[in-house]
Amino acid sequence: MTRSIGVRALVLSLVILAIFLAAWHVAVSGGGGGGQAVDPEYARLVGAAAATGGQTPMPGPIDVGKAIWKHMSDPFYVRGTNDMGIGIQLAYSLARVLLGFGIAVAVAVPLGFLIGMSPLVYRALDPFIQVMKPISPLAWMPLALYTIKDSALSSIFVIFICSLWPMLINTAFGVASVRKDWLNVARTLEVGPVRKAFTVILPAAAPTILTGMRISVGIAWLVIVAAEMLVGGTGIGYFVWNQWNNLSLTDIITAILLIGLVGMVLDQILARLTRLVTYPE
Amino acid sequence: MARSYISIEGIARRFPAPEGGRTTIFEDLWFAMERGEFVCVIGHSGCGKTTVLNILAGLDEPSEGAVIIDGKAIEGPSLDRAVIFQSHGLLPWRTVLGNVSYAVSSKWRDWPKAKVEDHARKAIATVGLTGAEMKKPAQLSGGMKQRVGIARALSIEPKIMLMDEPFSALDALTRGTLQDEVRGICRNTGQTVFMITHDVDEAIYLADKIVLMTNGPDARIAEIVTNPLPADRSRNEVHKHPAYYPLRNHIIDFLVARSRSFAEELAQPGKVWNRRAPPIVTPGTPDTPPPLVRAV
Ligand SMILES: Nc1ncnc2c1ncn2[C@@H]1O[C@H](COP(=O)(O)OP(=O)(O)OP(=O)(O)O)[C@@H](O)[C@H]1O
Numbered sequence: 001m002t003r004s005i006g007v008r009a010l011v012l013s014l015v016i017l018a019i020f021l022a023a024w025h026v027a028v029s030g031g032g033g034g035g036q037a038v039d040p041e042y043a044r045l046v047g048a049a050a051a052t053g054g055q056t057p058m059p060g061p062i063d064v065g066k067a068i069w070k071h072m073s074d075p076f077y078v079r080g081t082n083d084m085g086i087g088i089q090l091a092y093s094l095a096r097v098l099l100g101f102g103i104a105v106a107v108a109v110p111l112g113f114l115i116g117m118s119p120l121v122y123r124a125l126d127p128f129i130q131v132m133k134p135i136s137p138l139a140w141m142p143l144a145l146y147t148i149k150d151s152a153l154s155s156i157f158v159i160f161i162c163s164l165w166p167m168l169i170n171t172a173f174g175v176a177s178v179r180k181d182w183l184n185v186a187r188t189l190e191v192g193p194v195r196k197a198f199t200v201i202l203p204a205a206a207p208t209i210l211t212g213m214r215i216s217v218g219i220a221w222l223v224i225v226a227a228e229m230l231v232g233g234t235g236i237g238y239f240v241w242n243q244w245n246n247l248s249l250t251d252i253i254t255a256i257l258l259i260g261l262v263g264m265v266l267d268q269i270l271a272r273l274t275r276l277v278t279y280p281e
Numbered sequence: 282m283a284r285s286y287i288s289i290e291g292i293a294r295r296f297p298a299p300e301g302g303r304t305t306i307f308e309d310l311w312f313a314m315e316r317g318e319f320v321c322v323i324g325h326s327g328c329g330k331t332t333v334l335n336i337l338a339g340l341d342e343p344s345e346g347a348v349i350i351d352g353k354a355i356e357g358p359s360l361d362r363a364v365i366f367q368s369h370g371l372l373p374w375r376t377v378l379g380n381v382s383y384a385v386s387s388k389w390r391d392w393p394k395a396k397v398e399d400h401a402r403k404a405i406a407t408v409g410l411t412g413a414e415m416k417k418p419a420q421l422s423g424g425m426k427q428r429v430g431i432a433r434a435l436s437i438e439p440k441i442m443l444m445d446e447p448f449s450a451l452d453a454l455t456r457g458t459l460q461d462e463v464r465g466i467c468r469n470t471g472q473t474v475f476m477i478t479h480d481v482d483e484a485i486y487l488a489d490k491i492v493l494m495t496n497g498p499d500a501r502i503a504e505i506v507t508n509p510l511p512a513d514r515s516r517n518e519v520h521k522h523p524a525y526y527p528l529r530n531h532i533i534d535f536l537v538a539r540s541r542s543f544a545e546e547l548a549q550p551g552k553v554w555n556r557r558a559p560p561i562v563t564p565g566t567p568d569t570p571p572p573l574v575r576a577v
């Protein structure tokens with residue numbers, strides 16, 4: 001039964017995809033020569049490209065397919081600062097996310113432990129965390145650029161700051177809500193504080209901590225695209241912005257698809273890890 | 282007078298009351314246990330049994346008074362006192378072997394892993410769980426989990442076992458088997474046992490002494506009942522002993538009526554009762570020794 005529902009879901013997914021692609025194809029090939037006047041706002045946004053190239057038609061699925069094929073057959077070329085393979089751009093973004101996220105893990109988990117272990121610290125830091133948490137990470141960008149004076153480091157900082165809060169909150173919560181029974185077991189066995197932290201608190205809080213990491217990595221991947229659009233240079237976000245300036249919609253759609261796929265893979269990795277440390281009660 | 286092995290000396294426990302002030306769960310509680318004794322505590326829910334056990338375990342501190350074990354006041358938990366928790370308290374991410382090994386390696390910190398596991402396996406075999414070593418607690422039945430808790434407690438070779446309703450969540454058959462096992466093990470190893478129970482027959486079968494606690498707040502030890510049944514009693518024979526029904530009726534009468542109205546009982550003229558030495562009674566024997574001091 002489960003197997004057949006899996007198969008049926010897959011078939012349905014393929015049908016939906018096919019309908020979507022067909023509709024897309026018909027929509028873009030139908031009213032081809034629209035020839036409506038260019039919106040002045042749009043012209044201003046598009047800038048030079050629009051002025052010279054006029055109207056670019058919306059690409060159909062076949063054009064995008066070709067573009068994907070082109071990118072995938074040579075993802076890692078470098079022909080200059082503004083012309084690098086999409087694989088290289090993705091790698092830049094991933095590296096920034098992993099670096100910022102990694103530093104955030106290194107800070108949030110030990111700090112969250114401390115906060116969770118001490119009700120006093122928990123209460124004292126709570127107002128700060130509550131204020132910092134809802135700040136859009138991009139709002140930090142000007143401050144980062146001003147203090148760090150390096151666009152690459154600034155985007156890593158922005159990733160760090162946006163990954164920090166979910167992990168910090170989840171770690172503190174996970175540590176604070178370890179069952180009293182389990183702590184009492186450690187106490188009656190005269191287990192020292194360090195051993196207790198690693199053998200009772202960490203395994204007990206691990207699922208909550210990893211859930212925090214999963215939320216963080218998702219946010220980080222959302223934010224990196226916006227951050228790179230802002231600071232430019234390299235990365236998939238910059239690639240999207242650059243292709244917008246080139247009015248290359250096929251490249252933009254390709255990039256959008258890849259961003260989604262990479263985000264999904266990151267999420268799945270963390271989901272696997274979470275499942276690994278989850279214990280049934 | 283020489284001190285008993287375990288001596289509870291005037292302990293009190295108060296909690297902040299929700300409406301301000303403090304609720305006294307019990308105060309000025311005195312009680313003593315000898316080495317190798319099996320003591321069961323019976324009392325209604327909420328009277329403070331677990332609180333007393335936690336104080337004995339060193340997990341909780343009395344607001345007043347002290348508990349002296351073997352001449353030393355309790356200062357926190359100790360590996361000499363094993364606790365069997367009401368909710369079994371197994372670590373769900375560890376296997377059966379992992380849970381017991383954790384206790385063994387906590388007691389003997391310099392033992393190599395193989396020796397620890399070997400010792401743990403022996404404890405697991407004692408409670409009849411051989412073959413389930415690699416299972417996680419979630420894969421075990423309630424009775425099996427309780428056995429792992431017992432194996433863990435036994436594995437550290439404690440001097441005192443503190444058990445909080447260890448069998449209450451089990452079906453009658455499993456409970457009987459486990460009672461037999463625990464009784465056998467404790468008698469063979471000369472354990473001193475402090476056990477909480479709600480089950481009158483369990484107390485009669487297992488205990489040398491049964492402590493009757495009145496309802497809280499301000500719970501008291503009303504009486505200490507000594508068990509007249511022979512020490513080598515068997516489960517199927519206890520109810521044939523002439524002292525069985527007097528004993529059982531005495532305890533049930535306490536639970537049904539006297540535990541609630543003990544304050545009125547104390548107020549009766551001529552009643553003598555002393556907190557420091559609660560009367561020791563042996564139902565079913567003609568002359569229960571008269572209490573010594575007037576009620577205070
Ligand atoms: N942390 C606490 N704060 C306030 N009151 C508490 C606390 N712990 C226990 N109490 C109160 O102390 C009383 C005794 O609790 P305890 O757990 O010792 O009861 P018990 O005799 O073990 O009951 P049961 O048979 O239901 O397990 C209860 O009335 C309970 O409400």
Ligand SMILES: [Mg+2]
Binds near residue numbers: 331445
């Ligand atoms: Mg209790």
